[in-house]
Amino acid sequence: MQKTLSLFDSTIGKKAVMALTGLVLLGFVIGHMLGNLQVYLGADALDGYAHKLRTLGPLLWGVRGVLLLALLLHGWMVVDLYARSATARPISYRVYNTVATNYAAKAMWLSGVVILLFVVYHLAHFTYPGLSMSSNYAHDAHGKVYQNVVNGFRVPWVSGVYLLAQVFLGMHIFHGAWSVLQTLGVSHPSYNIRLRGFARTLAVIIVVGNCSIPMAVLAGLVK
Numbered sequence: 001m002q003k004t005l006s007l008f009d010s011t012i013g014k015k016a017v018m019a020l021t022g023l024v025l026l027g028f029v030i031g032h033m034l035g036n037l038q039v040y041l042g043a044d045a046l047d048g049y050a051h052k053l054r055t056l057g058p059l060l061w062g063v064r065g066v067l068l069l070a071l072l073l074h075g076w077m078v079v080d081l082y083a084r085s086a087t088a089r090p091i092s093y094r095v096y097n098t099v100a101t102n103y104a105a106k107a108m109w110l111s112g113v114v115i116l117l118f119v120v121y122h123l124a125h126f127t128y129p130g131l132s133m134s135s136n137y138a139h140d141a142h143g144k145v146y147q148n149v150v151n152g153f154r155v156p157w158v159s160g161v162y163l164l165a166q167v168f169l170g171m172h173i174f175h176g177a178w179s180v181l182q183t184l185g186v187s188h189p190s191y192n193i194r195l196r197g198f199a200r201t202l203a204v205i206i207v208v209g210n211c212s213i214p215m216a217v218l219a220g221l222v223k
């Protein structure tokens with residue numbers, strides 16, 4: 001019996017799933033950055049915002065579930081597409097000319113793995129077990145987001161880890177936003193330069209916004 005090729009089984013279907021889940025994760029990164037930037041409005045604003053999110057209860061868990069699903073699907077599609085291209089050409093090209101594509105693909109792998117490791121570290125830092133939380137207020141440390149952020153980033157090497165991770169995040173968002181546009185067919189020689197500019201600007205805004213927080217703490221502007 002001939003197997004019908006469903007959209008999900010096809011390379012284009014997998015690329016579409018990767019693009020869609022990437023957009024969901026990008027939406028989270030932008031929303032999370034905007035939320036975190038409230039650190040500049042003071043402790044009441046940031047803690048109040050975190051408290052409001054917690055009162056969403058089941059809705060918050062729903063959003064977390066969607067994010068986790070998006071992350072798993074995103075990773076699965078990457079591994080699957082890679083395995084597919086490796087089996088399609090088990091013997092590598094003698095002369096490999098697609099230097100730019102090759103570089104972008106390698107950059108996506110490397111930055112993707114670094115971001116994954118960063119998220120694990122970040123959750124251990126601020127969420128569970130909450131390494132940055134002072135034992136002085138451990139009984140309600142989860143509500144003191146502002147103080148946790150200041151405590152965490154006061155340690156220079158910890159801020160260094162965050163700053164480095166943001167560079168990889170920026171790289172991933174730049175290449176990712178650009179290739180999403182290609183997958184969705186938004187591509188034309190007359191406006192490709194502007195599209196690349198858009199992807200670059202988006203990545204720079206996210207890197208600068210995120211990096212500003214540990215830097216402001218280290219500089220003593222947020223204390």
Ligand code: HEM
Pocket residue numbers: 029032036050064115119122123126127142145148149162169210211213214
């Ligand atoms: C310097 C930039 C960042 C700061 C200051 C920051 C800060 C925080 C803080 C304080 C929390 C805990 C919030 C709470 O307890 O209510 C948190 C949670 C989290 N952060 Fe970040 N974050 C940053 C960047 C990122 C990035 C780049 C990612 C992903 C790529 C990320 C992913 C997460 C996730 C998944 C959670 C858990 C959210 C939840 O509880 O549902 N963060 N972040």
